[in-house]
Amino acid sequence: MGVSPRSADDSPVHRLNPLTKLVFAVTVTVSAFALTMTWWPLLLFCAAVLPMVIASGTLRKFFPMLLALWVPIALTVYVIQGFFYPETSRVVAEIGPLELKYEGLVFATQTALRIMVLMGGFFLLLLTTRPGALMSAMTQRGMSPKTVYVVSAALQIAPALAGRAQGILHAQQARGLPVKGLRGRVRALVPMAGPLILGALTDVGDRAVAMETRGFGTSRRPTFLTEVPDTAAQRVARTVMGLCALTAVVANVFGVLR
Amino acid sequence: MGGPAALLALCGYTLGAMLTVSGAVAGLPTTTVALLPVAITINIVMGKIVYFSGLPLQLDSIGTVLVGVLAGPAAGAATGALASIVVGMTITPGALPYAVTAALIGFVAGTLARAGWFRRVPTALLAGGVIGVFAGVVSAPITAFVFGNAGGTVGQSAVIATFQAYGNSMLKAASLQGLVADPLDKALTVALALTLLAGLPSGYVHRFPFVQQHRVLAVHRLVPRRT
Amino acid sequence: MIEFRDFSLTYPTGSRPALREIDLVVPRGQICAVVGAEGAGKTTLAGVISGVVPHMTGGNPRGSARVGGRLLAETPPSELVGEVGLVMQNPFNQLSGARFSLREELAFGLENLGVDRAEMIRRVEAVMADLGLTALAGLSPYEVSGGQQQLLAIGSALVMRPAVMVLDEPTSQLDSVGAGLVFDALETLRARGVTVVLFEQRLERPARYADRVLVLDEGRIVADGPPADVLTDPRLAEWGVAPLRYTTAARRAAERGLWEADRPLPVTLEAAADGFAAALKSARTAGGL
Numbered sequence: 001m002g003v004s005p006r007s008a009d010d011s012p013v014h015r016l017n018p019l020t021k022l023v024f025a026v027t028v029t030v031s032a033f034a035l036t037m038t039w040w041p042l043l044l045f046c047a048a049v050l051p052m053v054i055a056s057g058t059l060r061k062f063f064p065m066l067l068a069l070w071v072p073i074a075l076t077v078y079v080i081q082g083f084f085y086p087e088t089s090r091v092v093a094e095i096g097p098l099e100l101k102y103e104g105l106v107f108a109t110q111t112a113l114r115i116m117v118l119m120g121g122f123f124l125l126l127l128t129t130r131p132g133a134l135m136s137a138m139t140q141r142g143m144s145p146k147t148v149y150v151v152s153a154a155l156q157i158a159p160a161l162a163g164r165a166q167g168i169l170h171a172q173q174a175r176g177l178p179v180k181g182l183r184g185r186v187r188a189l190v191p192m193a194g195p196l197i198l199g200a201l202t203d204v205g206d207r208a209v210a211m212e213t214r215g216f217g218t219s220r221r222p223t224f225l226t227e228v229p230d231t232a233a234q235r236v237a238r239t240v241m242g243l244c245a246l247t248a249v250v251a252n253v254f255g256v257l258r
Numbered sequence: 259m260g261g262p263a264a265l266l267a268l269c270g271y272t273l274g275a276m277l278t279v280s281g282a283v284a285g286l287p288t289t290t291v292a293l294l295p296v297a298i299t300i301n302i303v304m305g306k307i308v309y310f311s312g313l314p315l316q317l318d319s320i321g322t323v324l325v326g327v328l329a330g331p332a333a334g335a336a337t338g339a340l341a342s343i344v345v346g347m348t349i350t351p352g353a354l355p356y357a358v359t360a361a362l363i364g365f366v367a368g369t370l371a372r373a374g375w376f377r378r379v380p381t382a383l384l385a386g387g388v389i390g391v392f393a394g395v396v397s398a399p400i401t402a403f404v405f406g407n408a409g410g411t412v413g414q415s416a417v418i419a420t421f422q423a424y425g426n427s428m429l430k431a432a433s434l435q436g437l438v439a440d441p442l443d444k445a446l447t448v449a450l451a452l453t454l455l456a457g458l459p460s461g462y463v464h465r466f467p468f469v470q471q472h473r474v475l476a477v478h479r480l481v482p483r484r485t
Numbered sequence: 486m487i488e489f490r491d492f493s494l495t496y497p498t499g500s501r502p503a504l505r506e507i508d509l510v511v512p513r514g515q516i517c518a519v520v521g522a523e524g525a526g527k528t529t530l531a532g533v534i535s536g537v538v539p540h541m542t543g544g545n546p547r548g549s550a551r552v553g554g555r556l557l558a559e560t561p562p563s564e565l566v567g568e569v570g571l572v573m574q575n576p577f578n579q580l581s582g583a584r585f586s587l588r589e590e591l592a593f594g595l596e597n598l599g600v601d602r603a604e605m606i607r608r609v610e611a612v613m614a615d616l617g618l619t620a621l622a623g624l625s626p627y628e629v630s631g632g633q634q635q636l637l638a639i640g641s642a643l644v645m646r647p648a649v650m651v652l653d654e655p656t657s658q659l660d661s662v663g664a665g666l667v668f669d670a671l672e673t674l675r676a677r678g679v680t681v682v683l684f685e686q687r688l689e690r691p692a693r694y695a696d697r698v699l700v701l702d703e704g705r706i707v708a709d710g711p712p713a714d715v716l717t718d719p720r721l722a723e724w725g726v727a728p729l730r731y732t733t734a735a736r737r738a739a740e741r742g743l744w745e746a747d748r749p750l751p752v753t754l755e756a757a758a759d760g761f762a763a764a765l766k767s768a769r770t771a772g773g774l
Contacts, residue, residue: 029268077407121351146283146284151343154340156627158303158344212537212563288541464498
């Protein structure tokens with residue numbers, strides 16, 4: 001799971017306003033996709049994402065998470081595009097009936113690196129930000145409380161349901177039912193998924209009542225218990241990053257860098 | 259190489275999804291708002307079960323379709339888009355670019371529900387097929403340009419690779435794969451969503467005015483059954 | 486405070502009315518318990534008082550129902566905030582889900598209403614102190630016990646400073662420790678002068694805490710009065726309510742002449758013990774034993 005509910009760690013990066021980290025993630029992603037030099041995303045990753053990760057002290061969590069998700073995609077893109085990239089001419093190697101093509105490898109490298117930047121940017125945000133703080137920051141910037149509600153509640157209800165499922169699994173295990181291994185667990189999960197989900201759906205009525213009796217959905221302008229710290233420097237940084245991203249998009253669309 | 263396609267697919271789609279959400283959610287009644295997180299949870303839970311089972315399916319939009327049917331196109335679209343954001347925050351950021359596809363699934367489900375396609379099982383399954391066609395076509399640019407046609411399951415990648423090997427362009431290969439796999443997947447998704455609906459207490463749908471207004475479901479679900 | 490006049494309600498899916506011809510006046514500050522069998526209409530009545538029925542569930546009301554002078558048929562729950570607080574059976578379902586600590590969960594309603602931040606902090610801290618939640622303030626609402634979650638639900642309603650609190654079987658899904666926590670909170674409500682309507686299936690707690698008990702049977706109020714009268718009514722079983730065991734024991738004793746003739750039947754354990762002790766003593770002096 002990417003979200004650390006109450007991480008004990010603290011660093012200058014953790015203390016940044018969540019919006020600053022969100023804008024950072026978006027900016028590096030957009031820049032990685034905007035510029036067309038093959039190795040550019042790697043430079044971006046090493047020069048922008050990596051220093052932030054190191055400063056946040058989350059390197060040990062960051063890399064396992066990134067590699068677990070990125071390596072399979074990278075391998076797939078190399079296999080598919082290395083061998084089957086359309087309209088190619090330069091063949092690098094022949095493996096049986098398959099031809100490994102230069103253009104395909106270049107494209108695969110670029111795509112894999114871009115995805116690495118996308119994932120890295122967002123992992124940095126998630127590893128160093130409490131979801132509650134991110135959500136508060138979004139509401140305080142004027143995002144609709146209903147939208148923020150849906151995301152926050154989904155972040156908490158999913159683990160709560162998973163917890164119930166876990167409880168049932170343990171009970172079945174205690175009764176000697178085979179729930180070993182992934183397949184065994186799936187087989188044990190399927191019959192209880194129905195009742196669990198139906199239960200969650202019926203709970204919705206009660207929850208809506210509880211929310212409505214506490215003033216949810218009124219058009220009044222909300223106030224906030226937690227204040228999200230922000231600084232002038234961060235505001236400037238966000239503007240600058242936004243401008244960078246915009247410039248990159250414009251440059252890309254008008255073909256300046258091609 | 260690359261050109262604006264990848265960037266446009268990424269930015270345009272993300273921007274579209276964000277606009278959809280901000281427009282759609284504000285007008286929803288509280289009961290629908292409370293339903294959305296549960297629907298997103300259903301997407302995630304079923305998506306995970308199916309993923310680990312190794313079946314060549316996705317089934318990760320059951321909740322989205324359910325909301326589309328119960329609360330209409332806007333609510334369905336919001337569910338899809340926000341589900342992608344939640345998955346992006348908890349499982350993989352790779353889900354974020356697909357937010358628009360997810361939104362479209364909910365939107366089409368809601369629109370077809372309003373038109374009455376969900377009153378009978380055969381038309382409902384057909385609706386699933388239609389949803390699948392939209393999903394397949396709209397997700398193709400993301401699969402092709404952002405992920406270089408990787409990023410799906412091994413099965414999906416193999417199918418795409420085959421299409422590319424027969425000389426199709428990347429976008430065409432991704433679209434063809436979507437058109438082969440998605441209609442079946444979404445028809446099954448609809449079937450499961452209907453099964454869930456049938457399991458809910460009869461008073462439940464009364465909390466959702468959309469169902470009443472457009473007679474979305476078969477009549478026998480709406481007559482009094484309470485003793 | 487609460488005033489029902491000839492009020493009936495039928496759900497869209499129901500063939501019979503869920504509430505029939507309810508006439509009810511609850512004065513300010515009273516703790517009023519409503520008992521009745523499963524399906525007698527308790528949850529519906531709780532929903533009507535808090536504005537949830539019919540606004541969120543559908544249903545056709547007849548007659549009038551008012552809280553604090555406001556006609557409920559014209560007031561959705563979100564406009565009753567500050568007037569009525571509702572606590573339901575399942576503690577888990579009442580968590581908003583959108584707040585990541587107990588303190589933030591308590592502030593949820595105040596944030597929605599746009600209450601000034603300083604005032605919000607003051608109220609939240611005061612309620613936490615009242616209910617003994619201060620030590621848990623930073624924990625996730627999902628990692629505390631069911632009883633604590635139910636206290637949180639009570640607190641979340643209480644921060645809104647309601648004149649009326651509706652508690653719909655607040656302890657039916659809790660263990661005895663959790664139930665104890667909730668009923669201690671009832672004393673806080675009494676001290677604050679809050680009007681309480683407590684819906685219960687079992688009679689021990691109403692007997693102990695309520696100023697007044699109503700019995701609901703098939704949507705009608707069939708009995709209304711002080712706990713000592715209503716809970717000893719011989720017709721309780723006909724209404725689907727199991728009488729207290731010590732009341733039944735005393736009644737059996739009375740039938741055999743083993744209960745003092747002028748002593749009322751007991752509705753609390755203490756009264757029962759006193760009664761049996763007295764009966765034993767008089768039997769001894771009479772030389773029977």
